[in-house]
Amino acid sequence: MWRPIWTSRSDKFVAKETPRKKILLVEGPDDEHVVRHLVMRSERMPSFHILPVGGFPNLKKAIRPAINSHRRTAVGILADANNDPEGRWSALAYQLRAADVQLPSGLQATGTIVQGQPRVGIWLMPDNQSSGEIEQFIGSLIPEGDPVWPRAIQYADGIPAIDRKFAPAKAQRAKIHVWLATRKEPRKMGEAIGALDLDTSARVATEFADWLRALFGQPEK
Amino acid sequence: MGIRNFRGIGQLSIKHLGRVTLIGGDNGAGKTTLLDAVRVHAARARLRILLDVLNRNEEIERRLGENDTPVEYPDYTALFHGRSVGSGRPITIGPIDGTDDVHIEVSAPSEWDGVQTSFFDEELADLPLRALTAVYQQERQFLDWLPDDGDPIPEWWGRRKASLPWRRRYGRPDWSVTTCRALGPGLPPNQVLAHSWDTIALTDHERFSLEALQIAVDGVERIAVVGNEDSRRATRGRRVVVKLKDSPGPVPLKSLGDGVTRMFSTALALANSRNGILVLDEAENGIHYSLQRDFWNMVLRTAREYNIQVLATTHSRDCLRGFAKAAAQTDKSEGLFFRLDPVDGDRVRAVRYTVEDLCVAADLDIEVR
Numbered sequence: 202m203w204r205p206i207w208t209s210r211s212d213k214f215v216a217k218e219t220p221r222k223k224i225l226l227v228e229g230p231d232d233e234h235v236v237r238h239l240v241m242r243s244e245r246m247p248s249f250h251i252l253p254v255g256g257f258p259n260l261k262k263a264i265r266p267a268i269n270s271h272r273r274t275a276v277g278i279l280a281d282a283n284n285d286p287e288g289r290w291s292a293l294a295y296q297l298r299a300a301d302v303q304l305p306s307g308l309q310a311t312g313t314i315v316q317g318q319p320r321v322g323i324w325l326m327p328d329n330q331s332s333g334e335i336e337q338f339i340g341s342l343i344p345e346g347d348p349v350w351p352r353a354i355q356y357a358d359g360i361p362a363i364d365r366k367f368a369p370a371k372a373q374r375a376k377i378h379v380w381l382a383t384r385k386e387p388r389k390m391g392e393a394i395g396a397l398d399l400d401t402s403a404r405v406a407t408e409f410a411d412w413l414r415a416l417f418g419q420p421e422k
Numbered sequence: 423m424g425i426r427n428f429r430g431i432g433q434l435s436i437k438h439l440g441r442v443t444l445i446g447g448d449n450g451a452g453k454t455t456l457l458d459a460v461r462v463h464a465a466r467a468r469l470r471i472l473l474d475v476l477n478r479n480e481e482i483e484r485r486l487g488e489n490d491t492p493v494e495y496p497d498y499t500a501l502f503h504g505r506s507v508g509s510g511r512p513i514t515i516g517p518i519d520g521t522d523d524v525h526i527e528v529s530a531p532s533e534w535d536g537v538q539t540s541f542f543d544e545e546l547a548d549l550p551l552r553a554l555t556a557v558y559q560q561e562r563q564f565l566d567w568l569p570d571d572g573d574p575i576p577e578w579w580g581r582r583k584a585s586l587p588w589r590r591r592y593g594r595p596d597w598s599v600t601t602c603r604a605l606g607p608g609l610p611p612n613q614v615l616a617h618s619w620d621t622i623a624l625t626d627h628e629r630f631s632l633e634a635l636q637i638a639v640d641g642v643e644r645i646a647v648v649g650n651e652d653s654r655r656a657t658r659g660r661r662v663v664v665k666l667k668d669s670p671g672p673v674p675l676k677s678l679g680d681g682v683t684r685m686f687s688t689a690l691a692l693a694n695s696r697n698g699i700l701v702l703d704e705a706e707n708g709i710h711y712s713l714q715r716d717f718w719n720m721v722l723r724t725a726r727e728y729n730i731q732v733l734a735t736t737h738s739r740d741c742l743r744g745f746a747k748a749a750a751q752t753d754k755s756e757g758l759f760f761r762l763d764p765v766d767g768d769r770v771r772a773v774r775y776t777v778e779d780l781c782v783a784a785d786l787d788i789e790v791r
Binding site for chain 1 (some may be wrong): 782
């Protein structure tokens with residue numbers, strides 16, 4: 202099976218037919234997109250495959266097969282905390298115990314990594330402690346003092362409740378997309394990283410990049 | 423099941439097997455060895471099965487002995503892990519709880535007790551030999567003699583072996599064996615197919631094998647076995663023929679292709695394994711990917727209905743997919759997949775995948791083999 206993998210060493214697709222040793226499980230295509238662009242804009246990034254699974258229930262089911270897979274050396278799990286970070290953590294911990302991986306007892310602020318064969322890592326968007334999802338993470342990357350961001354917030358908040366189609370929990374997502382619509386060209390989150398609209402040196406972004414390096418970076422045995 | 427010291431497997435433990443279990447893994451990881459171990463246990467280490475295993479691996483040397491008569495020298499040390507046959511290092515195969523183990527060991531007659539030696543007519547004490555014995559439920563059964571050390575077979579072996587003491591017929595322990603049929607990766611010879619057909623012809627199971635064939639080929643109406651048992655010519659010997667809807671006369675089964683023959687021979691093997699075990703090496707051979715799910719459907723349903731435990735090996739992703747889809751439809755709890763991973767030189771680890779794991783992995787393109 203020929204699958205292109207996108208390495209950080211070049212922008213070209215490199216086709217490989219080997220079992221995937223390092224894999225990051227993500228909930229959906231938006232997460233995949235953001236990670237790819239972040240990796241491209243960061244230095245010394247190891248290469249790894251990204252697999253969107255289509256939602257949190259599928260993520261839970263995919264954990265054990267992904268860890269048990271042939272010649273796997275590292276598995277990363279990127280999930281949204283939504284409105285219950287502790288609950289999501291427990292759900293993931295349960296699946297990981299079923300795959301013989303012992304997690305430390307609580308969330309770790311800079312992302313969790315458990316050594317072993319394979320190495321396993323967990324990151325709960327946005328920052329391993331707060332509620333939210335990838336849009337909160339992106340929000341932290343909006344440059345300090347950006348003039349449009351407060352306007353975007355005001356705009357979205359100013360829409361009468363009766364006219365809003367988005368759920369209250371998704372207000373941040375709406376605001377982010379309002380802001381993205383006003384870039385040089387209306388962009389998606391990942392592309393905004395690529396176009397340097399977003400600040401990849403923001404603290405949470407560097408912590409995330411460090412987590413990826415620690416998880417996927419070291420040489421395999 | 424647990425296996426110790428058998429061929430390439432130093433140690434392997436699997437806590438639970440499904441009713442139908444698929445085994446995968448790298449070439450050389452031990453898949454076929456696992457199937458051999460199951461056969462050996464089912465037969466309680468009967469010599470015929472051990473010789474079959476050695477023969478398949480070309481570990482039986484054939485030479486001309488005295489008077490140019492052909493003599494066979496099975497290399498029994500090849501059955502042992504690392505070819506090391508010290509006493510205290512027997513082959514052990516059995517359920518994981520150790521309640522029904524079959525052991526195979528090499529021992530010197532001087533180590534035997536009186537009961538053992540009483541089965542032989544002659545004096546054993548001074549023979550420079552070791553014996554291959556099977557041990558089951560605390561009883562031993564002598565299998566065959568071996569030269570005393572690991573050297574190549576001595577010149578005199580052919581001459582002397584014929585005169586060695588042999589166990590008397592009666593006094594063989596009455597070990598109840600489990601029915602175990604095995605299908606190798608290739609196609610069975612015509613005689614085997616014909617013989618399998620004989621046992622089910624005109625019974626209810628005949629209809630079942632016809633249905634299995636109809637999965638693979640449209641328009642099959644009837645099956646028969648024709649031919650002359652004594653003939654050595656393939657076209658005259660006993661062979662399976664089928665009646666197709668649009669053909670005027672019978673058509674040889676094998677002319678319909680390897681996949682069809684494989685489907686049929688598996689169905690026959692299932693019909694002959696009731697209340698026992700069926701072992702399939704490279705289950706997918708010749709069967710098109712689009713038929714894999716139907717194939718496994720047949721195997722799963724039949725295994726449940728006839729109370730058969732099936733173990734099969736595979737390399738093929740299509741086979742695994744078909745298996746997962748079929749098992750998801752019938753009963754998820756009856757199917758399991760294990761990938762064998764050799765860990766250091768001795769141990770083999772069996773990584774378990776449930777049917778649900780397989781379905782998720784298939785959807786997401788995660789490699790399990």
